[in-house]
Amino acid sequence: MKKVRIQDDLYTYVNQEWLESAVIPDDKPTTGGFAVLADGVEKLMMDEFKNLTKENNYPSEHMKYACKLYSKVLNTKKRNKDGIKPALKTLQKIQKLNTVSDLNKKIKELVIENLPLPFTFSIDVDMKDADKHAIFIQGPSVILPDTTFYKEGMEERKAMLLGFYKNMLEGLLSFAELSKEEIDTYIADTFAFDELIAKYVKSNEEWSEYAKMYNPYKLSKVNSLLKPIKFKKLVASLYETVPEKIIVTEPRYFLNFKEVFNEETFTLYKHWAYTKQLVKDSAYLSEELREIGTSYRRAISGIKVMPSVEKYAYQVASNFYTQPVGLYYALKYFGEEAKKDVTEMVSEIIEAYKERVKNSDILADSTKEKAILKLSTMKVKMGYPDKIDSIFDKFVFEDKDSLYKAVSTIRKEYRLDELSNLTKEVDRGKWYMPGHLVNASYNPSSNDITFPAAILQAPFYSIKQTRSQNLGGIGAVIGHEISHAFDNNGALFDEKGNLNNWWTKEDFKKFNSRTKAMIKQFDGIELPWGKVNGSFIVSENIADNGGVAVTLHVMKKMDNPNYSEYFTNWAKVWCLKAKEEYLKLLLAMDVHGPAILRANMPPKNFEEWYDTFNVTKKDKMYIAPSKRVVIW
Numbered sequence: 001m002k003k004v005r006i007q008d009d010l011y012t013y014v015n016q017e018w019l020e021s022a023v024i025p026d027d028k029p030t031t032g033g034f035a036v037l038a039d040g041v042e043k044l045m046m047d048e049f050k051n052l053t054k055e056n057n058y059p060s061e062h063m064k065y066a067c068k069l070y071s072k073v074l075n076t077k078k079r080n081k082d083g084i085k086p087a088l089k090t091l092q093k094i095q096k097l098n099t100v101s102d103l104n105k106k107i108k109e110l111v112i113e114n115l116p117l118p119f120t121f122s123i124d125v126d127m128k129d130a131d132k133h134a135i136f137i138q139g140p141s142v143i144l145p146d147t148t149f150y151k152e153g154m155e156e157r158k159a160m161l162l163g164f165y166k167n168m169l170e171g172l173l174s175f176a177e178l179s180k181e182e183i184d185t186y187i188a189d190t191f192a193f194d195e196l197i198a199k200y201v202k203s204n205e206e207w208s209e210y211a212k213m214y215n216p217y218k219l220s221k222v223n224s225l226l227k228p229i230k231f232k233k234l235v236a237s238l239y240e241t242v243p244e245k246i247i248v249t250e251p252r253y254f255l256n257f258k259e260v261f262n263e264e265t266f267t268l269y270k271h272w273a274y275t276k277q278l279v280k281d282s283a284y285l286s287e288e289l290r291e292i293g294t295s296y297r298r299a300i301s302g303i304k305v306m307p308s309v310e311k312y313a314y315q316v317a318s319n320f321y322t323q324p325v326g327l328y329y330a331l332k333y334f335g336e337e338a339k340k341d342v343t344e345m346v347s348e349i350i351e352a353y354k355e356r357v358k359n360s361d362i363l364a365d366s367t368k369e370k371a372i373l374k375l376s377t378m379k380v381k382m383g384y385p386d387k388i389d390s391i392f393d394k395f396v397f398e399d400k401d402s403l404y405k406a407v408s409t410i411r412k413e414y415r416l417d418e419l420s421n422l423t424k425e426v427d428r429g430k431w432y433m434p435g436h437l438v439n440a441s442y443n444p445s446s447n448d449i450t451f452p453a454a455i456l457q458a459p460f461y462s463i464k465q466t467r468s469q470n471l472g473g474i475g476a477v478i479g480h481e482i483s484h485a486f487d488n489n490g491a492l493f494d495e496k497g498n499l500n501n502w503w504t505k506e507d508f509k510k511f512n513s514r515t516k517a518m519i520k521q522f523d524g525i526e527l528p529w530g531k532v533n534g535s536f537i538v539s540e541n542i543a544d545n546g547g548v549a550v551t552l553h554v555m556k557k558m559d560n561p562n563y564s565e566y567f568t569n570w571a572k573v574w575c576l577k578a579k580e581e582y583l584k585l586l587l588a589m590d591v592h593g594p595a596i597l598r599a600n601m602p603p604k605n606f607e608e609w610y611d612t613f614n615v616t617k618k619d620k621m622y623i624a625p626s627k628r629v630v631i632w
């Protein structure tokens with residue numbers, strides 16, 4: 001391939017050699033910046049699990065159980081012999097429901113066991129009172145990756161993807177105690193119920209407007225919307241004190257609930273619930289069932305094979321024992337020096353952010369003050385949590401238990417803990433990302449940012465990298481997460497994490513018009529695998545833009561800033577190679593934009609990009625000053 005010029009395409013210029021030679025693992029949809037690190041952590045931890053189990057010597061009770069679960073996955077002889085049997089009792093619970101009245105009698109049990117209902121019931125932080133919890137209800141998820149796949153013009157792709165799903169269900173249901181005719185009926189009903197749901201639940205784009213989830217309804221109102229389900233009775237069976245407020249995350253679905261779920265559609269629901277549960281459970285049964293049960297997900301992501309049993313065993317253990325595994329990883333592989341260094345970097349970037357807010361040309365003083373307050377009170381979670389949540393003490397099971405039973409016990413404990421949260425204060429110290437995860441986050445409800453130990457590696461961060469490189473890597477990620485406090489969603493929350501408008505009308509209008517400019521900058525960009533939806537990914541683009549803006553601000557204050565190193569490392573962290581099917585899926589499902597755009601778009605808005613590489617009108621990575629967008 002001909003070498004591209006940096007002025008035309010920073011991303012390809014920096015990553016060209018890698019893009020030409022990188023190989024996507026057969027059991028993964030991607031490789032690249034984040035994925036390479038995640039695969040490295042996985043490999044390291046697989047060896048750890050292997051050794052811990054072999055030596056039968058565990059650093060904690062939690063890790064002992066994590067390894068026991070790991071061993072249960074590895075015991076394919078037992079799993080294959082048991083086949084579907086361990087899951088039958090649960091599946092029969094669904095099969096025995098013949099009327100809505102049966103469902104009402106059993107609904108508490110179904111909620112506690114998290115079996116598929118025509119609505120989901122969950123406990124989460126009350127967005128307007130972030131020290132407390134509330135009940136949230138939501139519609140079920142659809143089979144296809146997004147509701148847009150059910151719209152006109154998508155028929156061909158829809159038929160293809162549903163074909164993969166149908167093959168999977170035929171395979172799975174052949175293990176159940178059902179006749180051929182029954183299997184056909186179960187599948188047809190599953191699709192019919194899915195169509196009903198898809199008419200009213202939110203699209204991924206609608207979900208991306210996070211604050212619109214907050215629609216408090218009176219319990220009595222929800223009770224009448226959900227009829228024939230006895231919702232009020234359900235809540236009263238779960239809680240001594242019945243809350244008056246229910247958060248309805250998608251009103252359209254619940255306002256049309258009676259059309260989706262009623263006496264006539266009950267059988268459709270029941271067969272849909274059965275197949276949905278079977279797909280979920282197949283992951284913990286025999287190898288054959290695991291292979292079939294993951295076939296749809298693999299097909300739509302372009303993944304060739306399922307992970308080896310050894311890898312899968314580690315994945316299962318680390319998915320359930322997240323914090324203990326994260327702590328083990330962090331204590332062994334994460335240096336205190338890095339923790340201290342990056343923590344200082346965060347403080348410095350927050351200070352730089354404050355300066356930028358002070359200099360903002362769109363904000364009045366009163367709004368600036370509030371934004372600075374939000375920055376001053378922002379909490380930082382670095383590396384790994386000091387203590388492990390008590391819920392992990394409850395993740396215990398018997399040696400003789402099947403894998404399925406052990407997993408069911410853990411799931412149930414997890415669910416009981418979630419349900420019990422309703423009456424508890426929110427624990428703001430809680431971590432939602434484990435130490436071994438290569439990621440970072442901002443939580444609007446607690447106004448905090450989290451950087452797990454595993455992301456503090458090169459190319460994001462290294463003591464051996466220059467400061468300019470680190471600023472283009474982890475620095476920009478830090479700036480990105482801070483910016484989420486001020487993106488189109490985060491800006492609606494105050495410094496305590498409550499949905500509470502702290503803007504003057506005038507300022508919010510100006511902010512919105514810049515948000516619109518950001519949408520326009522990305523909307524409709526054509527890539528070989530599809531077109532970009534600027535509205536869907538705008539919050540992430542605001543965050544990327546803010547991350548670059550604030551780190552360039554820090555660079556400006558350095559003695560010898562090296563902008564070339566900065567932009568090169570910025571482009572390096574976004575390198576990504578993925579299966580085409582997966583790239584298409586990301587366009588529909590991921591609120592983050594395609595990697596090449598994340599690397600190439602933000603720099604174009606900043607003077608430093610033009611000055612460093614002499615970028616002019618003749619170059620592809622030039623945009624006119626009037627079209628450049630800087631929000632923070």
Ligand SMILES: [Zn+2]
Pocket residue numbers: 480481484540543
């Ligand atoms: Zn983000």
